[in-house]
Amino acid sequence: MSRLTKDLRERMARCVLNNAFGAKEKEAEQALRLAGDGIYTDIYGPHLKAMQSLPKDWLPMSWYVRIAIAGQNHEIYFSEKRIIGVDQHWYRPKLYVGDEVVCVEYLKAVAVCDDVKKNRQAMDREVEAILNSVQTFKKLWEVWPASKSILEKFESKPTVAMLPAIQFDKVNAVLGLPVEAV
Template sequence: MSSVRLTTTMREKIAKNALSKSGVTEEINRLQDARNELARDARVFALGGKEKADKADGIILKLNKLAKEFAELGCHADVGTSRSASIYLAVSGRRIGWIHYGKDEKGRDLYLITPHRDLCMFGADHEITKRFDEIADAEAKAEKRKKDIEATVWAALNSVTTIKRLIELWPESKELLPPEAENSRSALPALKVEDLNRMIGLPTEQVA
């Protein structure tokens, strides 16, 4: 029963599970959240602080309400051009480009009053610049780790053609098999895969 062929779809799911197990996927998602938060904070700084940002948000709410009243009268008023889902950021003389604000509780893009890009330039000593550099450095390290894991996992996956052989080669991979794969409980003595297991965090019992 363990001679089930290792399909491309199964390989992709195992590789994805390996990334999730390693914690790198969660780390990349966490850093994306940090980048979104940075964009929102940069917006507040560029608008002159929280009080002014709140005032701007209050004004746009009033304008939207007036636009709705205009529409009820058969007229049209466009007040949405000042809102954006991202901010164009420059730090320490480097134009980073557009950084998204993130999503709301319903998973929709956040659209916020956004200052002109000329106001979104922060010096080397500014808090926004320092935070951006920390996030960018952590992202680079996480992406490198992700690529290293993917390369090593795919090398193992591409070296076999069946679930049985995969488990013989790498017994701990049983934790990574998708539900549709038959999980073999009989494994022959494994090859040395300690480095791969350490990268991903297998087996769970030893990590805990």
């Protein structure tokens, strides 16, 4: 009977949560990056042809750009590395009021990502509580039988020792066994 260690519980919780939220997180992240691409097009679209005509490595490339929406700073990540106008350590290429279509789409995508993260964190606490309430796999299957389909791969089954096929009759005959008591 295997006991649940802290490390095992953490890996099991991650597995259950990734099964439940993995696809939702990827989908939300992809929507967020597509919204970031929309903001990139809004900022650099009119100048993109001129920017691409410059010599290679003339302008910096980046995975993100920093902007301000309604006075709040945001790092907008793109789906791929793109040419940006200037090194952006402190520079913001555009300041948005917040009611522009690209900003509304981006803020909706941010809200969806935050909602998925919040739901995952809430379920993380629930799953940890369940896993911490039991000490063995046998008890876990009694308490939470629905989890067995996902978590049974963590249960280590004891290995059965494969003994060599020994012909005891031959060994006994050579050794002169059994010895008769006189």
